[in-house]
Structure formats: C-alpha cells, structure tokens
Amino acid sequence: MKGSAQLLLVVLAFGILQACSDQPGTYTPARVNIPFTPDISINEVMVAQIDHAAHFIWDAADPDRELSMSEWQEVEHHSIQLISSRAAMTMGGTGVNDAMWIAQVSWRDYVNQMNDAAVLALTSARLNDKIALTVASDDLIESCEGCHQQYKPSIPTEGYTHNH
Ligand code: HEC
Secondary structure, eight states, X not given: OHHHHHHHHHHHHHHHHHHHHXXXXXXXXXXXXXXXXXXXXXXXXXXXXXXXXXXXXXXXTOTTOOOOHHHHHHHHHHHHHHHHHHHHHHHOOSSTTHHHHHTOHHHHHHHHHHHHHHHHHHHHHHHTOHHHHHHHHHHHHHHHXXXXXXXXXXXXXXXXOOOO
C-alpha cells in the first residue's frame, strides 16, 4: 500500500514537472470570458441603445452641419455605445429569439459590420474628420438594413419600439 502511494506521488510529481517544462517561464494567464446572459433582450438593446446612438451619428454626418468640439465628443461617445453593444448583440439576452439569432454566422457578420462602422465613426470623431464620418455613417446604415432584412420580424417580438 505504502509503496503504491509513493509511486503515485512520484508519478504526480513527474507529471507536474512535465507540465511546467512544456512552457518554461512562458506562463500567461488565459483571458477568461465569464459567460452571462444580459437581463435585457436584443429588442431592448436595439431600441434603447443602438438606435439612439446611431441616430446621433447620422445627424452629425449631415454635410450641412458644422460640428462643435462638444458635438464631436458626443459622436465619440455614441460610437463607443455602439461598439460596446457588440457584446450584448453576440451574447443575446432575454428575448425569445435571441439565442437562435446569435448562433447564426451571418448574424455575427452583421454585428461585426456594425462594429467596424462604429470604430470608423470613433476614429473620425477623434480626428474631427467629417469625410470619414460620412463613410462611417453610410456603412452603419448598411449594417442595420442588411441585418433587419434578414432577421428583424415585422412586429418587434416584445412590442418594444422607438417612439421618440
Ligand atoms: C445583427 C443584426 C442587427 C443589426 C446589425 C441591427 N439590428 Fe436592429 N434589430 C435586429 C433585430 C433582430 C430586431 C428585432 C428584435 C425583436 O423584435 O426582438 C431589431 C430591432 C430594431 C429596432 C426596434 C424595432 C422597431 O422596429 O422599432 C430598432 C429601432 C433597431 N433595430 C434599430 C437598429 C439600428 C439603428 C441599427 C444600426 C445602427 C440596427 N438596428 C442594427 C437586428 C439587428
């Protein structure tokens, strides 16, 4: 009994040494994504976050508008809101269709398209670049329209719409 316990210890110790020697001195902690489900639906994220943020960007991209410094800063903030909503859009929440949507490859493609447009809007805002903002604004519309055409039901699943 004693002998086999010792053998087990030796085997364990050898295993640990082996594991350590695989990557000598190169241990970097893995980035841990803690899974969670937002307590809101994609329908709610659309109405209360994405739609608001996008409309500000579209208004700001109007070629007849001269943006003040604080308006550029608002464009920056709204771009960040869009970029941050990418996580909620790929995670899904309480909506009845959310889990089904987020599992589709083309869903993720549209989310990424929206994200790329928002990143361009953010860079444009930081450089006060109106031409780049116009491009970002057009790209943004394309992402909304593309995804809605494929996924948006004609009646919002929760009856939650934008009234203001
Ligand atoms: C990846 C897909 C996707 C993208 C990108 C997307 N949407 Fe949506 N959107 C949806 C889906 C799906 C719904 C329906 C949600 C529901 O009814 O549960 C929706 C619903 C909405 C609604 C609420 C319903 C309504 O008719 O009032 C608004 C507003 C909206 N989206 C705005 C936008 C805007 C603005 C953009 C672009 C900046 C955008 N969405 C980008 C998928 C998307």
